Amino acid sequence: xxxxxxxxxxxxxxxxxxxxxxxxxxxxxxxxxxxxxxxxxxxxxxxxxxxxxxxxxxxxxxxxxxxxxxxxxxxxxxxxxxxxxxxxxxxxxxxxxxxxxxxxxxxxxxxxxxxxxxxxxxxxxxxxxxxxxxxxxxxxxxxxxxxxxxxxxxxxxxxxxxxxxxxxxxxxxxxxxxxxxxxxxxxxxxxxxxxxxxxxxxxxxxxxxxxxxxxxxxxxxxxxxxxxxxxxxxxxxxxxxxxxxxxxxxxxxxxxxxxxxxxxxxxxxxxxxxxxxxxxxxxxxxxxxxxxxxxxxxxxxxxxxxxxxxxxxx
Amino acid sequence: xxxxxxxxxxxxxxxxxxxxxxxxxxxxxxxxxxxxxxxxxxxxxxxxxxxxxxxxxxxxxxxxxxxxxxxxxxxxxxxxxxxxxxxxxxxxxxxxxxxxxxxxxxxxxxxxxxxxxxxxxxxxxxxxxxxxxxxxxxxxxxxxxxxxxxxxxxxxxxxxxxxxxxxxxxxxxxxxxxxxxxxxxxxxxxxxxxxxxxxxxxxxxxxxxxxxxxxxxxxxxxxxxxxxxxxxxxxxxxxxxxxxxxxxxxxxxxxxxxxxxxxxxxxxxxxxxxxxxxxxxxxxxxxxxxxxxxxxxxxxxxxxxxxxxxxxxx
Numbered sequence: 001x002x003x004x005x006x007x008x009x010x011x012x013x014x015x016x017x018x019x020x021x022x023x024x025x026x027x028x029x030x031x032x033x034x035x036x037x038x039x040x041x042x043x044x045x046x047x048x049x050x051x052x053x054x055x056x057x058x059x060x061x062x063x064x065x066x067x068x069x070x071x072x073x074x075x076x077x078x079x080x081x082x083x084x085x086x087x088x089x090x091x092x093x094x095x096x097x098x099x100x101x102x103x104x105x106x107x108x109x110x111x112x113x114x115x116x117x118x119x120x121x122x123x124x125x126x127x128x129x130x131x132x133x134x135x136x137x138x139x140x141x142x143x144x145x146x147x148x149x150x151x152x153x154x155x156x157x158x159x160x161x162x163x164x165x166x167x168x169x170x171x172x173x174x175x176x177x178x179x180x181x182x183x184x185x186x187x188x189x190x191x192x193x194x195x196x197x198x199x200x201x202x203x204x205x206x207x208x209x210x211x212x213x214x215x216x217x218x219x220x221x222x223x224x225x226x227x228x229x230x231x232x233x234x235x236x237x238x239x240x241x242x243x244x245x246x247x248x249x250x251x252x253x254x255x256x257x258x259x260x261x262x263x264x265x266x267x268x269x270x271x272x273x274x275x276x277x278x279x280x281x282x283x284x285x286x287x288x289x290x291x292x293x294x295x296x297x298x299x300x301x302x303x304x305x306x307x308x309x310x311x312x313x314x
Numbered sequence: 315x316x317x318x319x320x321x322x323x324x325x326x327x328x329x330x331x332x333x334x335x336x337x338x339x340x341x342x343x344x345x346x347x348x349x350x351x352x353x354x355x356x357x358x359x360x361x362x363x364x365x366x367x368x369x370x371x372x373x374x375x376x377x378x379x380x381x382x383x384x385x386x387x388x389x390x391x392x393x394x395x396x397x398x399x400x401x402x403x404x405x406x407x408x409x410x411x412x413x414x415x416x417x418x419x420x421x422x423x424x425x426x427x428x429x430x431x432x433x434x435x436x437x438x439x440x441x442x443x444x445x446x447x448x449x450x451x452x453x454x455x456x457x458x459x460x461x462x463x464x465x466x467x468x469x470x471x472x473x474x475x476x477x478x479x480x481x482x483x484x485x486x487x488x489x490x491x492x493x494x495x496x497x498x499x500x501x502x503x504x505x506x507x508x509x510x511x512x513x514x515x516x517x518x519x520x521x522x523x524x525x526x527x528x529x530x531x532x533x534x535x536x537x538x539x540x541x542x543x544x545x546x547x548x549x550x551x552x553x554x555x556x557x558x559x560x561x562x563x564x565x566x567x568x569x570x571x572x573x574x575x576x577x578x579x580x581x582x583x584x585x586x587x588x589x590x591x592x593x594x595x596x597x598x599x600x601x602x603x604x605x606x607x608x609x610x611x612x613x614x615x616x617x618x619x620x621x622x623x624x625x626x627x628x
Contacts, residue, residue, distance in 0.1 A: 207521065208621055218624065220617040227614075296610040300541075303534040307522060310532065 009073035017079025027177035082279035108279025148180030152187030323387035331393025396593035422593025462494030466501030
C-alpha cells in the first residue's frame with residue numbers, strides 16, 4: 001500500500017477520532033468516518049476543528065452510520081472509548097481489508113490481544129495518544145493542547161516487535177498531516193509507561209473529585225500518586241518490562257509543572273459517561289495477578305471506581 | 315472509693331458524654347459536666363435526654379466552663395472527640411484525684427498510652443461505646459439506639475490486664491444507671507476488634523459518600539470492606555492479638571442486617587467537623603508499621619481521608 005492510496009476508516013468520530021481523521025483528510029487522505037448521534041449533522045455540514053495549531057473546516061466528509069456501507073479500508077482507526085469495545089466484533093470485520101491494519105487509539109491494556117482474537121488476517125497496531133481535545137457540538141471539535149501519538153505494533157503475547165516498516169508507514173501518513181509521532185519498539189512497555197500516569201491521576205481525580213494540581217499540592221495525595229506509580233512499575237515488571245524510577249520521577253515533576261488538568265476519566269464521570277475502569281485498571285490488575293503479583297492499592301482504587309461508576313450510571 | 319461517694323467528671327457534654335453523664339446523675343451519682351458552647355444554656359436549664367429507653371430531664375446539673383472550677387473527681391470520663399485530645403494535658407490534671415481513674419470513651423487506638431504519659435498517679439481505663447445518639451440542641455440529647463460499653467483497664471505497653479476490681483466497680487456504677495456493660499480482659503484486643511468495624515465503614519462511607527447498606531449491597535465495596543477487615547486482623551496480629559475469621563464474618567453479617575447507618579466519621583464529615591482519622595486509622599498504621607507490618611489498603615484509605623478532611627476544613 002502506498003501513501004497515495006491508503007484509505008482510512010475512523011470508528012468513533014468524537015474528540016479524538018474526529019480530530020485525527022479531519023487532520024488526515026485535510027492532508028489529502030481518503031478518510032471514511034463512522035458516526036452515531038452526529039451522523040445527520042456531519043453528513044450535511046462536515047466537520048469543524050478549532051485547534052491551537054490553526055482552525056479549519058471540512059464542509060464535506062464521507063460520513064456513515066453503518067459499517068456495512070463503508071468501503072474496506074487499509075487502516076481502520078478505533079477511536080471509541082474502551083467501554084464500547086463489546087461492539088468491535090461487529091464493527092471491525094466489514095471495514096478492514098485483508099492484510100490491513102487496525103490502529104487502536106485507546107487507553108489501557110490488553111485490547112490489541114482481544115482484536116487479534118477477533119480478526120486473524122489483519123495487523124494490529126496500538127497507538128497512545130497524548131491529546132487534549134473536546135467535542136463541543138455536533139461535528140465540532142476543539143483541540144486544546146498536545147496531540148502526538150506513540151505507535152507500536154502488536155505481535156502475539158505482546159512480544160517486543162521492534163520498529164516495523166508498517167508503523168513507520170503509518171507514522172509518515174500522520175506526520176504528513178501535522179501530527180507528532182513517536183515509534184515504540186515494545187508496545188507493551190509503552191502501554192505500561194502510559195499507565196504510570198493514567199492509573200493514579202484518572203482514578204484519584206474521580207474518587208476524590210480533584211484536579212491534577214490539587215492531587216500534587218497535598219502531601220497525602222502526592223504520596224498516593226507516587227505509591228500507585230510504583231505499583232504500576234511492579235505490574236510492568238510482572239510482565240518482564242522495566243520502568244526506571246527516573247521515569248516515575250519525570251512523570252511527577254511533569255505533572256507538577258503542567259496546567260491544572262482534568263483527566264479523561266474525570267471528564268467522563270462529570271459527563272455521566274461510563275468510565276474506562278476495566279481497560280485502565282482492571283486489565284493491568286488481571287495481567288499482574290496472572291503473573292502472581294498483587295497490586296493492593298490499584299486494586300483498592302479499582303473497586304472504589306467500580307462502585308462510583310455504577311452509581312453514576314444509575 | 316465506694317459507690318455512694320464516687321464523684322464523676324464529664325469532659326465533653328455532647329451526644330456521648332451528655333448521655334452517659336445524665337444517666338449517671340439520674341441514678342444518684344454526683345456528676346460534674348465540663349461544657350464549652352452550651353455552658354450558659356445548660357447552667358440555666360440543665361439537660362434533656364430523649365431516649366428509646368425513656369425520656370427524662372435534669373433541670374439542674376453541675377455545669378462548668380473551666381476545669382479549674384471543677385472539684386477533683388474519682389472518675390473523669392473523657393468524652394471529647396479524639397481530634398480534641400491535644401487539650402487533655404491542660405484539661406485532665408486539675409480534675410482527676412490522685413489514685414483516681416481516667417475513663418476514655420473514645421474511638422481508635424493508642425490514647426490510653428498518651429494519657430498514662432501525661433498523668434502518673436491515675437489509672438487509665440478504656441471504654442468502647444456502641445452508641446447511636448445525637449446532640450439536637452443545646453443540652454438536648456437524642457439517644458437513638460444501642461448504648462452499651464466495653465471496659466478494659468490499661469497497663470503499660472498494653473499488656474493484658476485481666477478483669478480488674480477497678481473496671482468491675484465502674485461497670486457496677488454504669489449498670490446501676492441502666493447502661494449495659496461488658497468487661498474485656500485485654501483492652502488492646504478489644505480496641506482492635508472494634509477497629510474491624512470502624513476502619514472500613516467510617517473510612518469508605520466518607521470517601522464514597524455511602525451508607526453502610528450501600529457499601530454492603532455493591533459487590534466491589536463489600537469486597538473492600540472485607541479486605542480491610544483482614545488488614546485490621548493483620549494489624550492486631552502484629553501486636554500479638556488474634557482476631558478470629560469468624561469475628562470478621564460476624565461483623566459483615568451483622569452490618570448487612572443492621573438498619574442503614576451513617577458512621578460517626580461520616581456524620582462529622584457532613585457536619586464539617588474534623589475527622590478522627592489519626593485515632594481510627596493513623597495510630598493503628600503506626601503501630602503495625604512499628605512491628606514491621608504494612609497495611610497497604612488501610613494506608614491508602616488513610617491518605618485519601620487526610621486529603622478529604624483538610625479540604626473539608628477549608
